[in-house]
Amino acid sequence: MKLKGWKELPPGAIVLEGGNAAEFKTGSWRAFKPVWIEENCIQCLFCWMYCPDMAIKVKDGKRAEYNYDYCKGCGICALECPGKKGQKAIVMVEEGK
Amino acid sequence: MVRVVAVTGNEAVAEALRQTNPDVCAAYPITPQTDMMQRFAAFVSNGKVDTELILVESEHSAMSACIGASAAGGRVATATSSQGLALMWEMLFIAAGTRLPIIMPVVNRALSAPLNIHGDHSDAMGARDSGWIQLWSENAQEAYDNTIQAFRIAEHMDIRLPVMVCLDGFIISHSIERVEYLEDKDVENFVGEYKSLYPLLDINKPRSYGPLILTDLYHEYKRAQHEVMTKVKEIVLAVAEEFEKITGRKYGLFESYRLEDAEIALVILNSAAGTSKDVVDEFRDRGIKAGLLKPRIFRPFPYEEIADALRHLKAVCVLDRADSFGGYGPLFAEVCSALYQVREKPLMINKIYGLGGRDFMPHHAQQVLSELVELTKTDTVEIVKEYIGVRE
Amino acid sequence: MAVELRLRELSRKEDLFTHGHRMCSGCGAPIVVKMVLFATEYPAVACSSTGCLEVSSCISLYTAWKIPWIHSAFENAAATIAGVESMYRALKRKGKITEEIKFVTFCGDGGTYDIGIQSLSGAMERGHDMLYICYDNGAYMKTGIQRSSATPLGAETTTCPAGTSIPGKTQERKNLTRIMAAHDIPYAAQASISNWLDLMKKVRKAHSIKGPKFMNILSPCNRGWRSRTDDAIMLSRLAVDTCFWPLYEVENGVTKITFKPKEKKSVVEFLKPQGRFKHLFSPENEWLIKQFQEDVDKEWERLHREASLQG
Numbered sequence: 001m002k003l004k005g006w007k008e009l010p011p012g013a014i015v016l017e018g019g020n021a022a023e024f025k026t027g028s029w030r031a032f033k034p035v036w037i038e039e040n041c042i043q044c045l046f047c048w049m050y051c052p053d054m055a056i057k058v059k060d061g062k063r064a065e066y067n068y069d070y071c072k073g074c075g076i077c078a079l080e081c082p083g084k085k086g087q088k089a090i091v092m093v094e095e096g097k
Numbered sequence: 098m099v100r101v102v103a104v105t106g107n108e109a110v111a112e113a114l115r116q117t118n119p120d121v122c123a124a125y126p127i128t129p130q131t132d133m134m135q136r137f138a139a140f141v142s143n144g145k146v147d148t149e150l151i152l153v154e155s156e157h158s159a160m161s162a163c164i165g166a167s168a169a170g171g172r173v174a175t176a177t178s179s180q181g182l183a184l185m186w187e188m189l190f191i192a193a194g195t196r197l198p199i200i201m202p203v204v205n206r207a208l209s210a211p212l213n214i215h216g217d218h219s220d221a222m223g224a225r226d227s228g229w230i231q232l233w234s235e236n237a238q239e240a241y242d243n244t245i246q247a248f249r250i251a252e253h254m255d256i257r258l259p260v261m262v263c264l265d266g267f268i269i270s271h272s273i274e275r276v277e278y279l280e281d282k283d284v285e286n287f288v289g290e291y292k293s294l295y296p297l298l299d300i301n302k303p304r305s306y307g308p309l310i311l312t313d314l315y316h317e318y319k320r321a322q323h324e325v326m327t328k329v330k331e332i333v334l335a336v337a338e339e340f341e342k343i344t345g346r347k348y349g350l351f352e353s354y355r356l357e358d359a360e361i362a363l364v365i366l367n368s369a370a371g372t373s374k375d376v377v378d379e380f381r382d383r384g385i386k387a388g389l390l391k392p393r394i395f396r397p398f399p400y401e402e403i404a405d406a407l408r409h410l411k412a413v414c415v416l417d418r419a420d421s422f423g424g425y426g427p428l429f430a431e432v433c434s435a436l437y438q439v440r441e442k443p444l445m446i447n448k449i450y451g452l453g454g455r456d457f458m459p460h461h462a463q464q465v466l467s468e469l470v471e472l473t474k475t476d477t478v479e480i481v482k483e484y485i486g487v488r489e
Numbered sequence: 490m491a492v493e494l495r496l497r498e499l500s501r502k503e504d505l506f507t508h509g510h511r512m513c514s515g516c517g518a519p520i521v522v523k524m525v526l527f528a529t530e531y532p533a534v535a536c537s538s539t540g541c542l543e544v545s546s547c548i549s550l551y552t553a554w555k556i557p558w559i560h561s562a563f564e565n566a567a568a569t570i571a572g573v574e575s576m577y578r579a580l581k582r583k584g585k586i587t588e589e590i591k592f593v594t595f596c597g598d599g600g601t602y603d604i605g606i607q608s609l610s611g612a613m614e615r616g617h618d619m620l621y622i623c624y625d626n627g628a629y630m631k632t633g634i635q636r637s638s639a640t641p642l643g644a645e646t647t648t649c650p651a652g653t654s655i656p657g658k659t660q661e662r663k664n665l666t667r668i669m670a671a672h673d674i675p676y677a678a679q680a681s682i683s684n685w686l687d688l689m690k691k692v693r694k695a696h697s698i699k700g701p702k703f704m705n706i707l708s709p710c711n712r713g714w715r716s717r718t719d720d721a722i723m724l725s726r727l728a729v730d731t732c733f734w735p736l737y738e739v740e741n742g743v744t745k746i747t748f749k750p751k752e753k754k755s756v757v758e759f760l761k762p763q764g765r766f767k768h769l770f771s772p773e774n775e776w777l778i779k780q781f782q783e784d785v786d787k788e789w790e791r792l793h794r795e796a797s798l799q800g
Contacts, residue, residue, distance in 0.1 A: 004550075006317035006324070011257060012196035013310055013318050014295050015547060018303030019555035021509035029514060045496035049685055050722050052519040054508040061497040070508035074515030075719030092719075120579040121572065149579040151571060154611030158568035161608065164561050165536070165572025171580060173572075191561055297557040297573055298586060300532040305552035307560030309544040 026053065030073035032092045034066060041089035047077035099344075100278040106237040106269035109276050110176070110202045110262070111136035113244035115146055116284035119200070120171030120291065123151045123159035127181040128214040129266040130204040134176055156181035160188035160199075167197035168306050170296025172248070174199065178266055179206035179220045186224065192259045193228025194322065195306060198251035199259040201229075202244055205367070205418075206266040207453040215454020216266035218366065218419040221395075222427045228322060230260040230329055231396040233366045235352075237274040240264040242346060243393075245279070248288045249336045255328055257294060265368040267454060283343055326397045333394055350399040352391040353406055355381060359388025361469035362407065362443075364432050365416040366392055369450065369457040373416075376462035387466050392428070400435040407436060410443040412472040414465050418451045425482050444472050447482040461486050491530045494689050499527050503555070510553035511545040515718030517708035517725070518542045520682045521624040522595055525706075528689035529696060532556070533591040534573055538566035538600030541631040541710075542624065564604040566594045567612035567621060574617045591696055592619040597708075598639035599629040602665050613672045613701040620695045623665070624708035634713040638663040641733070642784065643777040644765045646713070651768035656777060661784060669703040670739040676702040678738035678747075683725035687736055687747055694738070707734045715764020724762065731759040732789040737796070744795040753789075756782045 010016050043063055048056045055071035057064040078090040104112070111133045114122070122141075124134035141150045151166075153159045159175045167173040177185065182203055192199055203221050207213040221231060232247060234240040240262060247260040264270060279287075295304050310318060330350060337348035354374050356362060363373050370391040380387035390406055392399075407413055415433075417426025424430065429447035436442040448465055451457045464485065472478065492498050505526045512519050518541060526533070534557045537543040543560045546553040561569045570592050580586045601609060601623040609621060628646050629635040636646040640658050645651040649658045670677040675698045680688035688706065695702040707728050709721040716724060728734035729748065733756060736748040757778065760766040769777050 003313055004317065006320040009314070009317055009321055011294070011321070011325075012194065012306070013308055014195070015305040015308055015550060015552040016295065016302075018305065018552060018557070019505075019507045021546070021551040021553035022507045024509040024511075024551055026509060026511070045500060048500060049496055049524070050520060050682070052512060052514075052516050052523075052721070053510070054504050054506075054523065058500040061500055067508070072514035073718075074721075075717070076515055076721055079719040080722050120583075121575045123572070147579065147583060149575040149582075151575050151615065153568060153571075154607060154614070158565060158571075158608045158611055161561055161565035161568035162572030162575065165559060165569035165574075166576040166579075167572075168559050169534075169573040169576035171576045173576075187562060188565070195561075297534050297559055298577055298580065298590065300534070300557060300588065300590060303555055303557045305547045305554050305558045305560075307543075308547040308549060308552065310549060314549060 025069045026072055027069045030071060030095045032073040032075060033068070033095045034071065034073065034075070034077055034090050035093055036066060037089050037091065040084045040087045042082065042084050044082060046080050046082070047090060050076050050080050052076065098280055102276055102278055103273050104237060104276050105271050105273050106240050106264045107133035107204065107271065108136060109237040109241040110244050110264065112278060113241045114174055115140045116279070116281050117172070117245060117248050117288050118146050119148050119174045121149045121151065121163070121166035121173050123153050123162040123175040125153050125156045125159045125177070125181060127156070127178050129206055129216070129270045130176045130178045130181070133202065133204065133270070156184045157188060160185035160192060163199045164188060164192050164195065164197055167199050168195065169298045170293035172291040174201065176202040176204070178204045179208055182220045182224060183208060189224055189227035189229060196257045197259060198257050200244065200247045200251055200262070201259065202240070202262045202264065204266045204270045205263050213453040216268045217452045217454065218417070221261060221263045222419040224261070225396055225427060228258065229396065230258055231394065232260060232262050233393055233395055234262060234264045234269070235367055235371050235391060237269055237276045240269060241276055241278070242340065242344070242348065245284055245287060246336050246340055246348070250329070250332055252291060253332050254292065254294070256325060256332055258325060258329070263367065268368045279344065287340070287343060329397050330394070330399055348393060350394050350402050351406070352393060354389040354391065356388035356390055356406060358386060360386040360411045361466060361473060362388040362390060362410050362413050363416060363462065363465060364390045364392070364413060364428065366395070366418065366428060369416065369418065372457055372459055373462040376459050376466060380466050385470060398431045403432060404435040404439050407432070408439045408442060412444040412469040414446050414448055414469055416448045416450050416465065420449050420452065429482070444476070444478050446472070446478055446480070449482065449484045450486055455486055457486065494528070494686060502527055505555045506546070507553045507555055509551065511548060512541065513712055515711050515721055517626065517682060517710060517721045518624045520721065521622065521706045521708050524682060524685055524688050525593065525622055525692050528692035529591060529593070531589050531591045531696065533593050534558070536560065536566045536570040536573065536594045538596040538605055539563040540597035540600050542595055542597065544631060563600050565608045566596045566600060566605060568608040570594050570619050571612040571615065571617045574619050594619065594621045596621070596623055597630065598623060598625040598627060599637045602638045602663050610672065613669065613674050613703065616700055618699050620702045620704065623705045625705055626708045626710035626713060628713050630710050630713045639665065642781050643769050643774070645768060646765070656768055656774045664788070666705045673742065674703060675700045676738065676740050678704045679734065679736055680704055680706045681725045681729050681734055681736060682706065682708070683722050683729060684736060684748055691738060713765065716762055720762060724759070727754065727759040730754045731756045731785065733759050733785050735789060735792055737792055744792060746792055746796050756785055
């Protein structure tokens with residue numbers, strides 16, 4: 001990534017494009033990775049609401065796959081998941097396994 | 098149609114603020130600025146301005162609120178002195194670094210300790226590294242004129258930097274002088290409509306102000322800030338030219354008084370320059386080629402222009418109404434830096450005068466000019482920096 | 490038409506605080522921000538004091554804020570947003586702006602309870618139309634876990650480590666929510682990310698009120714609390730169930746407890762999972778746990794008294 005010269009910088013260090021942090025992928029931070037087990041999912045959407053990194057995709061009001069580009073592997077979703085009949089719909093596995 | 102009035106410096110600046118009608122002002126009382134914003138508050142209460150006046154709980158909050166308001170996108174001003182300026186010190190750098198065109202009359206007053214409410218330049222001199230443009234005013238007329246021009250300079254699209262307009266506490270702020278006011282319409286037309294740049298209140302284009310910048314970009318941001326400062330002189334002169342057209346009063350980067358053919362000269366800021374000019378005349382009447390240079394813009398400091406104006410002199414005394422403990426007076430240091438680049442330069446001495454409102458009298462200027470005359474004979478500087486007007 | 494406070498409906502809203510921010514894995518603060526912004530039905534302009542959230546959400550040429558946002562310094566978020574809000578009022582009066590815009594701050598306990606209390610108090614007193622959100626993680630976390638007046642009794646921080654002479658923080662925690670309520674502002678409340686609906690209802694209520702509003706939201710920090718990256722919600726829930734962090738609101742001087750735990754748990758359940766309280770479980774420090782429980786009970790009783798007096 002080429003660093004900008006002083007002439008290319010915005011005045012007053014203002015960041016002119018709101019929300020461009022999305023260009024920075026934090027998924028590489030993970031040591032553990034959440035895996036969604038759809039059969040056990042009751043679609044409560046708690047995982048989506050509790051995720052600090054907005055890493056759970058929701059389509060038409062239904063929970064979909066993880067956005068692994070940003071998931072930091074904190075495990076909040078897995079811990080909070082109520083699951084179905086005692087079976088969690090999210091489990092944490094070691095990254096790279 | 099010009100209005101000729103008898104007003105104090107504070108009144109005159111308050112009038113300038115009324116005529117420029119900022120969108121938001123913050124105010125916190127501090128002697129000797131207090132009555133400036135009191136008068137302005139009366140304008141607000143009587144509907145003479147459209148300003149939202151925020152009566153903040155400290156000067157730090159005054160500058161913080163001004164930063165928020167300016168970033169939001171509108172014309173902003175506040176005023177302070179001494180300890181107030183010192184309290185908002187960190188915010189001054191932030192305002193300049195964020196490139197926000199905030200206008201602030203500073204009624205110059207000594208800094209504690211000891212506590213002193215009277216006029217000297219230590220407050221604004223202490224802020225000289227902050228990135229603010231500094232305009233200095235000899236009298237109420239200049240304070241009024243500088244305040245109006247400050248809006249044009251600050252808000253210029255190539256500049257967008259905050260401007261501080263300095264005037265001596267009590268000596269100018271509280272003394273009644275003859276001042277010529279412009280018509281409201283003329284000031285309105287002169288300052289024009291405020292043009293915002295990346296306003297926060299433009300909710301369709303969300304921007305973030307105040308990021309964390311690390312070692313990889315900070316140096317570049319400051320280089321960019323330095324670059325903007327290099328464009329200020331030109332704009333100051335252009336605005337002054339336009340101002341002359343509507344007032345007949347000429348302003349430059351500094352005032353040269355009988356300097357062209359002078360052999361000795363004083364370099365001095367603000368009201369004491371007025372006192373000194375009379376003494377220069379006295380010396381001229383006696384056949385001594387005395388002159389005076391009164392800087393108007395201290396930041397950015399016009400090094401080349403001042404060096405040019407002073408290079409031909411035999412001896413110069415720079416008088417500072419502020420001290421830098423352990424160093425030379427701030428104005429002296431700048432003037433010496435300017436002249437350093439010149440091969441043949443005058444002898445230079447530094448006098449510290451008038452601290453804490455100690456009067457600067459004609460006989461002090463006489464004393465200094467006489468010393469300069471002696472200096473041209475001996476051609477050696479024995480004491481570079483000295484306090485004058487002090488009881489031993 | 491306001492979006493219904495149901496997860497399904499809320500999930501259709503745009504993320505106004507984006508991923509790609511640099512907050513630690515499992516941090517409570519981005520959850521606070523996202524919940525507040527989801528509950529906000531108007532365009533908003535936000536302000537943060539220097540702190541974890543601020544440096545991690547806007548760094549270099551990136552920003553996670555999809556709404557206009559400003560950071561100026563540490564102690565002055567309230568004064569800064571007061572300036573923005575004042576400019577809004579000025580321009581609205583002049584007809585230059587017509588939209589309804591809400592002004593929200595997101596500040597840590599450091600920039601709120603301590604260094605920021607002056608500007609907060611000033612802004613609240615002046616009556617600016619703004620909502621001040623404090624994400625309370627109980628210490629100066631950005632600089633590496635130093636004690637603030639929001640740090641709970643007995644907690645270990647780097648500036649009040651649990652040593653042989655002094656067992657962590659020996660001062661009581663400042664009750665800022667009560668101080669803010671005592672400013673007689675129209676609305677002051679406490680909320681928790683574990684009770685998202687309660688939190689969002691409070692935000693909605695706050696936005697419907699004109700004037701200065703304050704909300705204190707517990708924000709677990711697994712680094713500073715020495716807990717696990719996955720327990721931010723669990724610890725928030727325990728904080729609420731032990732009544733360490735009661736959920737209540739004070740609207741126009743009337744106190745209402747908005748959540749009463751089915752079973753009031755012992756504070757030990759809140760303290761045990763956190764490494765910063767580990768030393769309290771040695772026999773010589775047990776008195777601190779006792780004191781902690783007494784303080785929690787005293788405040789819980791006080792809230793009940795206040796709520797019943799005004800009911």
